[in-house]
Amino acid sequence: MPPSQSKNGNTQVVIIGAGVGGLSAGIALKRQLGLHAFKILEQAEDIGGTWHDNTYPGCASDIDTHWYSLSTDLNPHWASTHVSQPELKEYWKQLASKYSLYDQLVLNRQVTSVDWDNQQQLYKITSQDSKSKKIFNDAAQIVICATGILYVPFVPPELESIKKFRGSAFHSARWDNTIDLHNKRVAVVGNGCSATQLVPIIAKDPTTQVVNFCRTPHWYLRSRWGAFPESVKWVFAHVPLAMPFGCRRFVIDSGYLSALHQSNLDLNYDGIAEFTEGGIISKKGKGELNAVVECTECVAPQARNPALSPYRPLTLADTQDKFPLKVRGSEGITVQEYYDRKGGPEAYLGVTLPGFPNFFMIAGPNSATGHASVIFTEEVQINYIMQFVKPIVKQLASSFEITTRANDEFNSAIQKKLSKSIWSNCLSWYRFGHTGKIITQWPGTMTEYWWNMRTPIWSHYKAFGHDEIRMWSQAFTPTS
CATH class of the missing domain: 3.50.50.60 (FAD/NAD(P)-binding domain)
Structure with missing residues (x-):
């Protein structure tokens, strides 16, 4: 059977996107959970995300190179302090080979719709081959959306x-x-x-x-x-802790x-x-x-109209802060319709949405930072997500969903903080419609973000499962 399927022939997890976030999520599924029954669907002809798309002369990381490595796979052999696009892309391709992610990877596959089935407790995913135009259908208990930041x-x-x-x-x-x-x-x-x-x-x-x-x-x-x-390079390879953790991000000359x-x-x-x-x-x-x-x-992924080609430059008329995928949740509405009701994109900790069980975002609303490594942020999010994936794939629960109350209280608190920030006075893609509420930035430090994400507050989630495990779910989280 294909490595992306379990013994019963099911795909337990579908990851959308094979950029840095999607590949990191795939690595975590294998390293942390020993899970191989998943697929990574990527619309491009190769992996790498931004490091595949951007090939302009001089393209390189604008943060110190070592902060663009996974904490599990530090690279002491980087050529320079700010590594070039070809070397960065090669790093991620090597990791994909190291962890055999090509067994789960499907290239040239554009996801067109994702629909939650309440009765079966899974998502039905429709996608299209960008070359043959053939339509494919998948089903998975869990969807991890790793469509990336600023790729349009x-x-x-x-x-x-x-x-x-x-x-x-x-x-x-x-x-x-x-x-x-x-x-x-x-x-x-x-x-x-x-x-x-x-x-x-x-x-x-x-x-x-x-x-x-x-x-x-x-x-x-x-x-x-x-x-x-x-x-x-020898010191980085052989002296423990020679490569410190953290950086600040600026426009580097x-x-x-x-x-x-x-x-x-x-x-x-x-x-x-x-x-x-x-x-x-x-x-x-x-x-x-x-x-x-x-x-x-x-534009950020939540600012892209899904009806448009992912590779056509957008104009102002296109950027209505659209979610990049047509994802329909348990209440029959799409993520975009949810955003519209909220006056712009928002999510709980930038990862989960009420009404969308088992749907997890990497680099979702209000989880970006202008001063630190995106790799750190995404690893923190992925470690958080894995704590939900584990009980689901072990059949201890069938789904988790953030409560409306927890989501609303969280977003009210961060918008209050953001209203006092420098971003509130700028005309920027950081804001809904360039002038509305701030939809991309996290208002605190990365240490605060890590602290909030280190373990789920289970009482903020609704857990559903089989009768024999209801005691487990009720011990952590109410079902209403």
């Missing part, structure tokens, strides 16, 4: 006229590897993390004229970028500020009025261009 390019409304441009135009997250920028005049729109990595690389060619259009100044920190000597002094690079704060067939019109005049690179931003 976003085009701001002021750039919608880019449709008129006849040259090459693409988002940095969908880099066109066939293009040659030699002897070209290139506009780079944006000055955030991707742009600061990209601009110095393409500006190295003195024949490439780069115009960097910026709207809002950023704070930059000088990079500690550098290669690790072999002696340091990897050569961007010094590149601004080059004669072939112009920094432009004039603002973009309109694109034309041959270039751009700023507030101070016209300019001819051969190519445009949009380093604008991406």
